[in-house]
Amino acid sequence: MKKILVTLIISLICQLSQANERFIPLELFTGGEIRDDFEIKFTKANLVFGEKKRKKIVGPEDWKNPNTGEIIKVYKRTRKSQSGEKTQLFTVTNDGKCIGRIWDSRRGGRIIENGCKFPLGVWKEGETRYFEGSSGGKPRKIELTILKLGKKQTSSIKFNWKLYNMKNGKLMDDNDYTFAPGKAMIELNDKNISK
Numbered sequence: 211m212k213k214i215l216v217t218l219i220i221s222l223i224c225q226l227s228q229a230n231e232r233f234i235p236l237e238l239f240t241g242g243e244i245r246d247d248f249e250i251k252f253t254k255a256n257l258v259f260g261e262k263k264r265k266k267i268v269g270p271e272d273w274k275n276p277n278t279g280e281i282i283k284v285y286k287r288t289r290k291s292q293s294g295e296k297t298q299l300f301t302v303t304n305d306g307k308c309i310g311r312i313w314d315s316r317r318g319g320r321i322i323e324n325g326c327k328f329p330l331g332v333w334k335e336g337e338t339r340y341f342e343g344s345s346g347g348k349p350r351k352i353e354l355t356i357l358k359l360g361k362k363q364t365s366s367i368k369f370n371w372k373l374y375n376m377k378n379g380k381l382m383d384d385n386d387y388t389f390a391p392g393k394a395m396i397e398l399n400d401k402n403i404s405k
Contacts, residue, residue, distance in 0.1 A: 230335040235363050236302070239309050239328045240267055240285055241394035244364050250306050250330055252283050259394045264290040267394060273299055273313070277321055284312060304341050306331055308354065320346035326354060328389070329369060335359035342376065349376035357386065366390040368397075 233248045240255035252270040259265050269285035284299040297315040303324055304310070310325025324343030333339075338355040351374040358368040366388060373383040381403055388397035 230359060231332060232359055232361060232365070233332050233363055234329050234367060236309060236330060238363075238367065238389050238391060239300075239330075239394065240269070241392055244391055246363075248332075248363075250302060252285075252302075255285055257394055259396075260289075265395070275312070275321070282312065285309075300325075300327065302330065303343075307339065308341065310341075310343070310352075314345075317346070322346075326352045327371065328387075329354050329356065329367075333359065350374065350382075351376050358388075364391045366396070 235244050236242075236250050237244045237253055240253070241257035241259055242253045242255050245251075245253075255270070256268050257266065259267070265287065267285055267287045270283045271286065272281050273284045274281055282301050284301045287298050287300060289296045295315075298311050299313040300309050301312050302309050303312075304326055308326040308330050309328045311322045311327055312325060314320055314322060322343065322345045324341065325345070326341040326343065329339075333356050335356050335358065338353060341352040341354070343350050343352060353370075353372040353374070355370040356367065357370055358366070360366060368386060368388045371383070371385050371387060372381060374380065375382055384401040384403050386397075386399040386401075387395060390396045
């Protein structure tokens with residue numbers, strides 16, 4: 211009887227630990243149709259989104275890295291504002307654990323290595339992961355924390371994204387993002403870190 215009880219308790223603990231875990235598909239970032247499988251694929255995206263419909267994401271398309279000559283599949287995200295149009299290119303990074311910027315038009319355009327802006331694959335609610343990369347040649351640390359996960363691939367997610375200067379450890383950016391199926395990013399809480 212003791213063995214059965216111990217087996218049941220272990221089984222219950224395993225089930226509870228997986229209850230707040232799920233696969234986050236790339237299509238949640240792009241606003242594309244979410245599939246039933248658990249594979250990260252570059253599927254077609256062409257979505258105008260945001261409260262004022264000033265943001266657009268399209269792709270995938272091939273982009274040639276001007277530093278290395280490497281051809282990379284990317285999604286192009288643009289945002290129109292009074293100061294002009296911002297363009298960012300995103301690709302799957304960190305062994306499929308996130309999608310991150312690879313190029314950003316701001317400040318004259320800059321290459322970003324190993325960027326991480328959105329979680330991909332299997333994550334748990336409350337989980338935090340750290341990634342190292344660089345922006346314009348400056349070393350950066352990225353911290354992603356899942357705040358709300360939902361139970362299905364089609365559930366919305368909310369996560370916190372922090373960017374640190376690796377040389378001095380200073381927090382440079384701190385944002386909460388919410389993404390919804392078919393809509394891409396639906397909410398941004400920019401915590402306005404003083405630079």
